[in-house]
Amino acid sequence: MSRPAVLFPLFADVETLEGIGPKAAKLLPALGIERPRDFLFTLPYAVIDRRLRASIRDAVLPATVTVEVEVGAHVPARRKGGPVRVFVRDAATEFQLVFFHLKGDYLAKQLPTGQRRIVSGKVEIFDGLAQMVHPDHILRPEEARELAEFEPVYPLTAGVTQKQMARAAGAALMRAPALSEWIDPALLAREGWPGWQAALEAAHQPKGAADCAPEAPARLRLAYDEMFAHQLTLSLARTAFRRGKGRASVGDGHLQGRVRAALPYEPTAAQERAIAEIAADMGCDKRMSRLLQGDVGSGKTLVAFMALLNAVEAGGQGVMMAPTEILARQHFDGLKPLAESAGVTLDILSGRDRGTERAAKLKALAAGQLQVLVGTHAVFQKDVAFHDLRLAIIDEQHRFGVEQRKELGAKGIAADVLVMTATPIPRSLALAQYGDMDVSVLDEKPPGRTPVKTALISSGRYEEVVAHLRQAVAEGRQAYWVCPLVEESELVDLIAAEDRFKTLRAALGEGVVGLVHGQMAPADKDAAMADFVAGRSKVLVATTVIEVGVNVPNASIMVIERAETFGLAQLHQLRGRVGRGAAESTCLMMYQPPLSEAAERRLQILRESEDGFRIAEEDLAMRGAGDLVGTAQSGLPRFRVADLDRQAALMAVAQSDARALLATDPELTGPRGQAARVLLWLMGKDEAIRFIAVG
The missing domain is CATH 2.40.50.140 (Nucleic acid-binding proteins)
Known part of the structure; x- marks a missing residue:
C-alpha cells in the first residue's frame, strides 16, 4: 500500500515551497520541518495586529x-x-x-x-x-x-526569518487538498469544529490572540486529528498483537492456593480485582496486553507472581524482566519466598552469568525444568530459549520500547504480556502512552505499611540532620541520602554525590556510609547495594539510581538534598523507598531557600498527600506532559499541534472513537474508514498502514 496521490504535494521536497532555498532547507529540520506537510502543522504561537x-x-x-x-x-x-x-x-x-x-x-x-x-x-x-x-x-x-491586518508569528530558528516562514506556510496551505472527513459527524457537530482545510486556514491566519489559544475551535480540531491518528495506530497495533495466535492459559489454582495460605495478610480488594482481570485475559485465546499500574507499595509483586503461577499451573513458563540488574535481583529476592511456598523453580539470568553456570540455566530453561525466570535485557539474547513461555512480565515499561515488547512476544509461542509500572500516570498520559493496552490499577495499600512522615528542612540545618542520622544509626536504623539533580549532567551529579559521601563518612565514621551512582561499574553498584541490603553499611549516599523499586525494609529515613530540584513524581518515588518495614519512617526534604512559588507548591503537595495518583495529576498540571515523563525515553508521542497539558480530555475521546471505528470497520474500507486511512498517511503513521495490511 502506498501513500495516496492526493498527498504527494505535501510530501515533496521542502525546497519546492516558495521562499525556501537550499540554505533554509538545511536549517528547517531544527524546527522539525522537512516536508511541506510539516509547515501545515507548525502553527503560529501569536499574532500581531497590523x-x-x-x-x-x-x-x-x-x-x-x-x-x-x-x-x-x-x-x-x-x-x-x-x-x-x-x-x-x-x-x-x-x-x-x-x-x-x-x-x-x-x-x-x-x-x-x-x-x-x-x-x-x-x-x-x-x-x-x-x-x-x-x-x-x-x-x-x-x-x-x-x-496583512493580522500577522502570524511563527517559531523561528537561527537563519530563518518570519517572512520566510509566513511565505512557506502560505504556499503549503495552497497545497492542502480537499479531503473526506474522518471525524465522526456527530462529534464534529457537537464540538462545532471546522472542516480540515478551514481549520488549517483559521489556525494560520489568526484574527486575534484567541485564535492562537489551545481552546480555539480550529486548533482543537487539528489537535484531535493528531490524537485520533495516534489512537488509531495504537488500536491497530493492539488488534494486530491480539490477532496473533493466542493460547488460553487456565490455571487450576493449586499453586496460588499455597501462596495464599503462606501469606501473613489478606490481599487487598484492588489486588484481588487485578489478579482476576489478568487471569481472565490469560484464560481467553486472544493475547493479553495489559498494564498493571500501582503506586509505591501497593503490592504489585504479589499480583505479578499470581499471574506467573497461573502460567505454570497451565503447564508453561513465565518470565519477569526489569530494566536494571539491581531491580532484577530485587524482584528475584522478593519472589523467592513466594516461589518456595508454592514449590516452583525460580532463577535469575543476568549479564553476570558466564560459562558453565549460564549454560546450566539455559539448559534447564529449554527443558522446562526452570518454571519462572527473572532477568534483565539479557533475556532477549539469541541463545535464550524457553520450553513453553506463556507469560512475559515487563517491569517499568517506560524503559522498554514497543519494539522490545514485540521481541519478547516473539520468544514465546504467543506469550501473554503484562507490563508493570510503579509510576502513577494521569489518565490522559496513560492513554497516550499505553493506549494499546488494558489497564489494571492498584489504588489501595496492603496492611502493614507505615505512613511516612514528611518534613521540610532548610539546607542551613544540615548539622541537625547529620546529628539525627548519627542517633538513628546508633539505634540500628538505616537511611538513604539522595544527592541533588544537578543540571541533568551525570558528571556533575557524580561530583556532588562523591563530595557528600566524603563529608558524611567523616561525620559518621568509616564503613558506615556507602555510595551508589549511575557511573559505577555494575558489579561495584551491586556490591554497594548488597552491603546496604545486608545492613553492613547504614547510610547509602545515592543519585537517583535508587528511585525505582529498591526494597530495604530496615531503611526508615530518606534525606533528599535540594529537594526543590526534583519533580513531584520523582520525590514521591524516592519517598516510597522508606516505610516498607514496621519502623516509623521519615522523609526529610532539604531545600535551599528562597523557594520559588512552584517549588514551594510541589513540596507542600508532598507533605499533604501520599496518594501517587493525586500527586501525578498535580504534577501534570504544574509541569506539563513533556517534563513529566522526560519525553526522550517516555514512549510519549511528540505532537506538533496537540497540547497534552491543556487538551488532555480529547485523548480519551480519541481513544473511544478510534476503537469504535475499528469495531465497525476493522479493515477501514468504508467511507469514513477510507478517510481515516488518508489521515494515517498524512500524519506519517506508515506503521499503522502496515498493521491493516497484515490483517
Missing part, C-alpha cells in the same frame, strides 16, 4: 502600531554608529523613527522628506518622546494592501 490606525495616540503604549505619516526632517547621527532620527507626523501627533548602523542612502530612498508612507512597528516612550525603532514595515500608501 490594522491601520489614524494616530499613535489611539494606542496604549508601548504597542505595535500601523499609521500613515508624512515624512519630516532627517537628523543625522551625532557620533559614529549613533542613531539617525527621522521626524514623522500622523493625523494627530509627531513622533520619531530611529535607526542604527545604516549604510549609504537607504533612508533618503525609503523615507523622502515631504512624502507619505505607512509605517508599522513597536512604539515606545523614551525620554518623554514617542519613538519607533527600526519599523518592521515601511510602505508607500498604494502598497498598503500588501500588509
Whole structure:
C-alpha cells in the first residue's frame, strides 16, 4: 500500500515551497520541518495586529502600531554608529523613527522628506518622546494592501526569518487538498469544529490572540486529528498483537492456593480485582496486553507472581524482566519466598552469568525444568530459549520500547504480556502512552505499611540532620541520602554525590556510609547495594539510581538534598523507598531557600498527600506532559499541534472513537474508514498502514 496521490504535494521536497532555498532547507529540520506537510502543522504561537490606525495616540503604549505619516526632517547621527532620527507626523501627533548602523542612502530612498508612507512597528516612550525603532514595515500608501491586518508569528530558528516562514506556510496551505472527513459527524457537530482545510486556514491566519489559544475551535480540531491518528495506530497495533495466535492459559489454582495460605495478610480488594482481570485475559485465546499500574507499595509483586503461577499451573513458563540488574535481583529476592511456598523453580539470568553456570540455566530453561525466570535485557539474547513461555512480565515499561515488547512476544509461542509500572500516570498520559493496552490499577495499600512522615528542612540545618542520622544509626536504623539533580549532567551529579559521601563518612565514621551512582561499574553498584541490603553499611549516599523499586525494609529515613530540584513524581518515588518495614519512617526534604512559588507548591503537595495518583495529576498540571515523563525515553508521542497539558480530555475521546471505528470497520474500507486511512498517511503513521495490511 502506498501513500495516496492526493498527498504527494505535501510530501515533496521542502525546497519546492516558495521562499525556501537550499540554505533554509538545511536549517528547517531544527524546527522539525522537512516536508511541506510539516509547515501545515507548525502553527503560529501569536499574532500581531497590523490594522491601520489614524494616530499613535489611539494606542496604549508601548504597542505595535500601523499609521500613515508624512515624512519630516532627517537628523543625522551625532557620533559614529549613533542613531539617525527621522521626524514623522500622523493625523494627530509627531513622533520619531530611529535607526542604527545604516549604510549609504537607504533612508533618503525609503523615507523622502515631504512624502507619505505607512509605517508599522513597536512604539515606545523614551525620554518623554514617542519613538519607533527600526519599523518592521515601511510602505508607500498604494502598497498598503500588501500588509496583512493580522500577522502570524511563527517559531523561528537561527537563519530563518518570519517572512520566510509566513511565505512557506502560505504556499503549503495552497497545497492542502480537499479531503473526506474522518471525524465522526456527530462529534464534529457537537464540538462545532471546522472542516480540515478551514481549520488549517483559521489556525494560520489568526484574527486575534484567541485564535492562537489551545481552546480555539480550529486548533482543537487539528489537535484531535493528531490524537485520533495516534489512537488509531495504537488500536491497530493492539488488534494486530491480539490477532496473533493466542493460547488460553487456565490455571487450576493449586499453586496460588499455597501462596495464599503462606501469606501473613489478606490481599487487598484492588489486588484481588487485578489478579482476576489478568487471569481472565490469560484464560481467553486472544493475547493479553495489559498494564498493571500501582503506586509505591501497593503490592504489585504479589499480583505479578499470581499471574506467573497461573502460567505454570497451565503447564508453561513465565518470565519477569526489569530494566536494571539491581531491580532484577530485587524482584528475584522478593519472589523467592513466594516461589518456595508454592514449590516452583525460580532463577535469575543476568549479564553476570558466564560459562558453565549460564549454560546450566539455559539448559534447564529449554527443558522446562526452570518454571519462572527473572532477568534483565539479557533475556532477549539469541541463545535464550524457553520450553513453553506463556507469560512475559515487563517491569517499568517506560524503559522498554514497543519494539522490545514485540521481541519478547516473539520468544514465546504467543506469550501473554503484562507490563508493570510503579509510576502513577494521569489518565490522559496513560492513554497516550499505553493506549494499546488494558489497564489494571492498584489504588489501595496492603496492611502493614507505615505512613511516612514528611518534613521540610532548610539546607542551613544540615548539622541537625547529620546529628539525627548519627542517633538513628546508633539505634540500628538505616537511611538513604539522595544527592541533588544537578543540571541533568551525570558528571556533575557524580561530583556532588562523591563530595557528600566524603563529608558524611567523616561525620559518621568509616564503613558506615556507602555510595551508589549511575557511573559505577555494575558489579561495584551491586556490591554497594548488597552491603546496604545486608545492613553492613547504614547510610547509602545515592543519585537517583535508587528511585525505582529498591526494597530495604530496615531503611526508615530518606534525606533528599535540594529537594526543590526534583519533580513531584520523582520525590514521591524516592519517598516510597522508606516505610516498607514496621519502623516509623521519615522523609526529610532539604531545600535551599528562597523557594520559588512552584517549588514551594510541589513540596507542600508532598507533605499533604501520599496518594501517587493525586500527586501525578498535580504534577501534570504544574509541569506539563513533556517534563513529566522526560519525553526522550517516555514512549510519549511528540505532537506538533496537540497540547497534552491543556487538551488532555480529547485523548480519551480519541481513544473511544478510534476503537469504535475499528469495531465497525476493522479493515477501514468504508467511507469514513477510507478517510481515516488518508489521515494515517498524512500524519506519517506508515506503521499503522502496515498493521491493516497484515490483517
